[in-house]
Amino acid sequence: MSRNTTPLLSARGIKISFGGVIAADGIDLDIFPGEMLAIIGPNGAGKTTFLNVCTGYLKPQAGSVRMGGAELLGMAPRAITRLGVARAFQIPQLFVEHTVLENMLLSAAVRERAWNPFRNLHALPQRDEMMELLRLVDCADIAERSAHELPEGQRKLVDIAIALAQRPKLLLMDEPTSGVASSDKFGIMEILIDALRKAQVTSVFVEHDMEMVTRYASRVAVWSEGRIQMQGEPAHVMNDPEVIRTVIGG
Amino acid sequence: MKRLLVIALVVVLALLPVLSAGNVTFATTVYAKMLAVLGIFLLLQAGQVSFGHGMYFAAGAYTAAYMGQAMGGADILLLLLAVIAISGLSGLIVGLFVSRYRYIFFAMLNLAFSMAVFALLEKLFHLTGGTDGLRVPRPTLLGESFSRAQFDIVIYYFSFIMVVLGSLGIWLYLRSPLGQALKAVKVNETRLEYIGLSANRTILIAYVFSAVLAGIGGLAFGLQQGLAVPELTFWTRSGEFVFIAVLGGVGNVIGVFAGTVVFQAVRFVAAALLDDAWQLILGIVLIGIILVVPAGLIGLPARLMELGRAIRKRRFLAGREQE
Numbered sequence: 038m039s040r041n042t043t044p045l046l047s048a049r050g051i052k053i054s055f056g057g058v059i060a061a062d063g064i065d066l067d068i069f070p071g072e073m074l075a076i077i078g079p080n081g082a083g084k085t086t087f088l089n090v091c092t093g094y095l096k097p098q099a100g101s102v103r104m105g106g107a108e109l110l111g112m113a114p115r116a117i118t119r120l121g122v123a124r125a126f127q128i129p130q131l132f133v134e135h136t137v138l139e140n141m142l143l144s145a146a147v148r149e150r151a152w153n154p155f156r157n158l159h160a161l162p163q164r165d166e167m168m169e170l171l172r173l174v175d176c177a178d179i180a181e182r183s184a185h186e187l188p189e190g191q192r193k194l195v196d197i198a199i200a201l202a203q204r205p206k207l208l209l210m211d212e213p214t215s216g217v218a219s220s221d222k223f224g225i226m227e228i229l230i231d232a233l234r235k236a237q238v239t240s241v242f243v244e245h246d247m248e249m250v251t252r253y254a255s256r257v258a259v260w261s262e263g264r265i266q267m268q269g270e271p272a273h274v275m276n277d278p279e280v281i282r283t284v285i286g287g
Numbered sequence: 288m289k290r291l292l293v294i295a296l297v298v299v300l301a302l303l304p305v306l307s308a309g310n311v312t313f314a315t316t317v318y319a320k321m322l323a324v325l326g327i328f329l330l331l332q333a334g335q336v337s338f339g340h341g342m343y344f345a346a347g348a349y350t351a352a353y354m355g356q357a358m359g360g361a362d363i364l365l366l367l368l369a370v371i372a373i374s375g376l377s378g379l380i381v382g383l384f385v386s387r388y389r390y391i392f393f394a395m396l397n398l399a400f401s402m403a404v405f406a407l408l409e410k411l412f413h414l415t416g417g418t419d420g421l422r423v424p425r426p427t428l429l430g431e432s433f434s435r436a437q438f439d440i441v442i443y444y445f446s447f448i449m450v451v452l453g454s455l456g457i458w459l460y461l462r463s464p465l466g467q468a469l470k471a472v473k474v475n476e477t478r479l480e481y482i483g484l485s486a487n488r489t490i491l492i493a494y495v496f497s498a499v500l501a502g503i504g505g506l507a508f509g510l511q512q513g514l515a516v517p518e519l520t521f522w523t524r525s526g527e528f529v530f531i532a533v534l535g536g537v538g539n540v541i542g543v544f545a546g547t548v549v550f551q552a553v554r555f556v557a558a559a560l561l562d563d564a565w566q567l568i569l570g571i572v573l574i575g576i577i578l579v580v581p582a583g584l585i586g587l588p589a590r591l592m593e594l595g596r597a598i599r600k601r602r603f604l605a606g607r608e609q610e
């Protein structure tokens with residue numbers, strides 16, 4: 038894997054174990070601007086752990102994660118967010134007592150440090166921008182609905198929209214379509230890919246659905262027992278006999 | 288409609304000394320406590336309960352006592368500024384510790400701080416007057432001094448204006464991004480961190496505001512009573528604030544007002560009926576209220592409408608059966 042562009046984010050020698058369970062055993066990975074990298078691998082291989090390390094939720098025993106000259110390890114999640122790494126979750130993390138639009142506005146308010154106590158959240162100048170983002174993920178019509186009453190697919194999209202409201206350089210997504218009815222999966226993924234392309238955000242997504250990966254990823258990294266077993270073009274990786282045996286199953 | 292009702296209420300209360308002079312003292316006590324309860328109400332938005340806000344209430348009263356005695360009766364506005372500074376600063380210092388904790392730990396840590404203050408106020412006799420407390424000299428207002436009767440009116444309007452400003456401030460704050468973030472703390476701290484905001488800091492800011500509100504309440508209370516005593520920071524006092532806040536309901540500021548009025552009124556009547564066991568009556572009435580309207584008094588109109596509908600429906604069905 039050689040490229041001329043400098044990576045957006047570089048992880049080197051990440052090691053972390055929980056008790057006796059090794060979740061990362063020397064992970065080296067570069068993420069390049071503009072790509073859509075899929076992370077695949079069996080359960081317990083350490084895929085989510087890697088996202089948690091990159092976003093400051095977990096501190097590894099060794100290694101480094103660098104972005105634009107800054108070392109991310111040791112930073113709090115909110116500091117990493119401000120540097121431009123946003124996160125979407127396997128289980129959508131929404132403010133369920135607020136409306137969808139209020140969820141977005143809160144994200145925008147934090148981004149803009151809009152702390153004027155005399156201004157209503159709804160009077161934020163970023164309101165139009167947030168509506169535009171909701172339109173991008175096809176959720177404009179539910180802007181005034183309370184976040185707790187949404188079906189899972191829309192919760193996933195709103196979760197991602199909240200992350201996009203940060204105007205991130207890099208978006209890390211943990212199984213963006215898990216928990217969604219299989220008939221809706223591709224529809225949601227199409228909306229998502231389109232939104233990411235328009236927002237020009239580099240993205241990484243953990244995925245179990247191999248068809249999703251072949252269809253949408255620009256590159257694939259295969260996790261196995263805390264290591265990267267293989268990485269490269271989807272067509273190449275997905276046809277590798279070893280990968281088929283350990284991950285895809287066949 | 289709701290807004291008109293609030294305005295009407297404010298106008299009536301502004302005219303209370305003219306309309307019903309006998310209730311001025313009672314109303315002043317309500318306002319003083321309500322200020323502290325507003326502070327608790329604010330923290331409740333983040334799902335947090337403090338069992339120690341009596342310490343800021345006491346801070347307000349003791350500040351008035353110390354400054355009044357040192358200056359031979361200070362000016363109310365000067366006292367107000369001093370109380371805002373002192374309760375704000377102590378709220379910041381204590382808040383830096385407690386804002387790292389949630390729920391029972393947050394509640395108990397506040398309790399611990401306030402009981403430490405209580406012990407100090409009792410034991411440092413030569414500084415604090417011990418259990419007897421300190422006398423709060425009657426202050427002036429813009430250089431003007433007052434007789435006892437005049438001062439009752441002055442302190443009424445002082446606490447009334449503080450309540451109006453405090454309520455207005457909370458209303459604005461809770462609509463603003465910072466206040467909305469406070470409500471978000473209760474629901475999802477993870478997401479808050481991942482949009483770049485510290486949940487602890489969000490709570491800390493609200494905590495400082497709540498301490499200032501309780502401090503001003505304590506100032507009004509101390510001025511009205513003419514006395515600052517350690518009992519103001521005893522845990523039952525802090526518990527009372529929490530109780531009133533829950534009684535009123537977490538919905539909005541009107542509930543805080545209703546809660547405080549009802550609590551004080553029940554307490555007042557109970558004390559007149561049964562001077563040794565007034566807590567018994569208070570307890571029974573409050574249990575009754577909470578059983579009937581679990582959402583607090585703020586839920587009362589909706590509950591009444593619900594009951595009305597049920598009664599109408601039953602009558603309708605009974606009428607049909609007769610036919």
